Amino acid sequence: MSKFKKKTGGGTPGISTASLPDIVFMLLFFFMVVTVLRQTTPLIENVLPTADEVEKLDKKDLVMYIYAGKPLPRYQGQYGTEARIQLNDKFANVNDVQAFIQAERESKREELVPFLTTSLKVDGETNMGLVSDIKQELRQVNALKINYTTRDGDAASNLE
Amino acid sequence: MAKRSAPEVNAGSMADIAFLLLIFFLVTTTIETDSGISRRLPPIDDNQDIPDIRKKNIFIVLVNKDDQLLVNDDPAELKDLRQQAIEFLDNGGGVGDEACDYCQGPKDPSSSDNPDKAVISLQNDRLTSYKMYIAVQNELVAAYNDLRDREAQRLYGQTYREMEKNKADPNWRGDKEKLDQQLSVLKAMYPQKLSEAEPKRRD
Numbered sequence: 001m002s003k004f005k006k007k008t009g010g011g012t013p014g015i016s017t018a019s020l021p022d023i024v025f026m027l028l029f030f031f032m033v034v035t036v037l038r039q040t041t042p043l044i045e046n047v048l049p050t051a052d053e054v055e056k057l058d059k060k061d062l063v064m065y066i067y068a069g070k071p072l073p074r075y076q077g078q079y080g081t082e083a084r085i086q087l088n089d090k091f092a093n094v095n096d097v098q099a100f101i102q103a104e105r106e107s108k109r110e111e112l113v114p115f116l117t118t119s120l121k122v123d124g125e126t127n128m129g130l131v132s133d134i135k136q137e138l139r140q141v142n143a144l145k146i147n148y149t150t151r152d153g154d155a156a157s158n159l160e
Numbered sequence: 161m162a163k164r165s166a167p168e169v170n171a172g173s174m175a176d177i178a179f180l181l182l183i184f185f186l187v188t189t190t191i192e193t194d195s196g197i198s199r200r201l202p203p204i205d206d207n208q209d210i211p212d213i214r215k216k217n218i219f220i221v222l223v224n225k226d227d228q229l230l231v232n233d234d235p236a237e238l239k240d241l242r243q244q245a246i247e248f249l250d251n252g253g254g255v256g257d258e259a260c261d262y263c264q265g266p267k268d269p270s271s272s273d274n275p276d277k278a279v280i281s282l283q284n285d286r287l288t289s290y291k292m293y294i295a296v297q298n299e300l301v302a303a304y305n306d307l308r309d310r311e312a313q314r315l316y317g318q319t320y321r322e323m324e325k326n327k328a329d330p331n332w333r334g335d336k337e338k339l340d341q342q343l344s345v346l347k348a349m350y351p352q353k354l355s356e357a358e359p360k361r362r363d
Contacts, residue, residue, distance in 0.1 A: 017172060024178035031185040049291035051298040053305055054195040056328060063194075119194060122290050129286030131293070132358060139204050148294055149196035155298035156238060158291040159227075 044069035050153030069123030225287035245303035
């Protein structure tokens with residue numbers, strides 16, 4: 001009968017899960033910090049064409065987005081099936097593009113304005129006529145840096 | 161008497177709560193950056209002088225409303241476009257001042273003099289589909305990049321595409337200034353002269 005009794009536990013001791021929340025919270029904070037919620041909800045069909053000779057478009061604050069494509073089925077009753085332009089969360093006409101660019105420029109710091117790039121997110125099925133009209137409008141307001149935003153992939157797969 | 165220890169709070173469900181939040185943020189996260197073909201539009205200039213370009217230095221790519229290609233008045237396929245553009249750019253048919261000492265083309269006098277002079281003109285119809293247009297743009301940019309790759313391999317022992325990737329990579333350890341200088345040498349060898357005409361209605 002010794003005072004220091006040897007503890008004789010049955011089986012292996014359970015692993016403490018107390019630190020698990022810490023790990024998970026760490027992951028959580030990481031994703032919270034890097035998360036950017038989508039600002040615009042597409043009102044149009046927006047299947048971008050594929051290309052492989054692409055350049056990355058980083059510095060998201062220096063990018064203006066112009067969407068174009070056929071309206072989604074639930075808007076087709078109101079806006080028809082012809083390809084339309086979408087600026088922010090609204091359908092727009094070609095002559096609204098200039099005002100949109102001006103408004104975007106106003107919202108940026110003045111020294112950043114020359115670095116602004118316009119990203120054209122155009123659905124693959126759109127006719128070039130609309131895209132050319134947008135390009136003409138962009139030339140009018142001297143927004144010359146554009147980027148035809150695409151998905152990654154082989155260019156030949158566009159034709160299937 | 162056994163000593164009573166303070167009761168421990170069960171933290172087991174804490175992980176569940178944290179996971180729930182984590183999964184929410186995982187689903188709503190978009191980290192990917194957009195990528196695409198960057199272009200510079202020509203500025204609007206009223207008193208525009210039409211530059212004097214000889215016809216043999218222009219490579220005309222025409223895409224009609226049915227997405228068919230016409231390259232220098234001959235029908236062509238998209239898969240052959242890159243090779244045709246490379247042959248045109250790399251021809252180097254010039255003599256004297258206009259000679260191109262790094263070109264490996266056939267030096268055909270009826271094709272381009274020098275990559276510096278060679279212009280690719282891309283014309284499309286208003287009814288051309290955007291995806292065809294992008295595919296053609298992609299092939300033409302690829303032609304330039306292929307040629308720059310070849311010269312980069314010869315001069316610096318790595319491809320142009322690799323060098324561009326290194327330039328964009330903030331973690332790349334190397335001399336960025338030297339890289340910039342090398343890239344501008346390559347760009348000067350094969351400058352991207354790609355003109356986009358305003359579409360015409362063709363009948």
